[in-house]
Amino acid sequence: MKTPALAVDVAGGPFVPTTLDRREPRGDDVQIDIAFTGICHSDLHRVQGDWDNGVFPMVPGHEISGVVGAVGEDVSAYRVGDRVGVGVMVDSCGTCEHCVGHQQQFCVDGVVETYNSRAYDGSLTYGGYSRSIVVREPFVHRIPDGIELSGAAPLLCAGITVYSPLRRWGPVAGRKVAVVGIGGLGHLAVRMAAAMGAEVTALSRGGEKRADARRLGAVDHLATEGPSGLGGSRNRFDLMLNTVSAPLDMDPYLAALRPGGVLVNIGAPGVPLSCDPFSLIAGNRAIAGSMIGGSAETKEMLRFCAENDISTEVEVVDAAEIEWAYRRVRDGDARYRLVIDATTIGT
């Protein structure tokens, strides 16, 4: 099935219109008419060539929401017209210990990502900057009633990526949680951690997101590039999520952790991060990483968002505005996630 899409032909190049040939739905495939696709900073890293594994031409997009258009004969959970979403993963072996443990992102055969990945049939995957996609049923998620499709799309990457470490390093209720970088991931982290009962502090470069941070549920906001920076916050936080898309000087952030505190690094600037070993030794502090979340946890996260009235703050852009949208993400100007109206692709 032919579908219009937006591609980048070379790293750092502009978006150009293209046409993809999506497979006809096989047994457990779900064909989705895409409504919205979020612009994740990972898309920007990938099209800029910040990470070294880019395959071009590339059609990005792994924060997808839409409506089921067709299903294969073995699909049981979805019907034509259902509201669904797809995140970073579209396939995995299904039998290794990580797949069986619902952590498909660590599949020993290599998880198949929504784009820039090789599927088990040898084909390359192309993502959600397109009008239609075909995905196996286990990697499709039902969007709960009450969450609009535009705000739902970014939950499938940004949302699960911050939900998972809040659960893994929780329970966070009553604990002091810091979120560093208030962008697409960060604003959802503030909302989710607050809904879990944490005392949340938002850390931004400047002070202009202070009022927003409070509105999102933070009790405090620190401007890290302001006059006092992190100076007054030594030994303060139990848990810190770093969602910054650029390299950070880790030492002042580690010093802001209480003894035994954990900094979970989520941001992926594509360059090494370093710290003074004494920043970890003094206070038994730890740095951890976290990669998206498994499919069962993604379903749990969607339920949690529906129950707590959490969605993404989005600004919808047309396909024709893609270069402008990318400049805004690059400049840190998104409040807080730009999503593409996929129905404008190819028009």
Ligand code: NAP
């Ligand atoms: P985003 O919307 O662009 O937000 C990033 C935030 O980082 C900005 O809003 C800004 O917050 C802060 N920032 C940007 N440049 C900075 C700089 N030079 N110095 C200090 N702070 C800076 O990005 P996103 O979509 O949330 O993604 C954030 C990062 O997470 C990206 O690197 C992305 O690749 C990564 N990611 C990782 C996973 C995973 O599985 N681990 C999944 C998805 C995304 P303030 O204005 O508040 O300072």
Ligand code: ZN
């Ligand atoms: Zn993403």
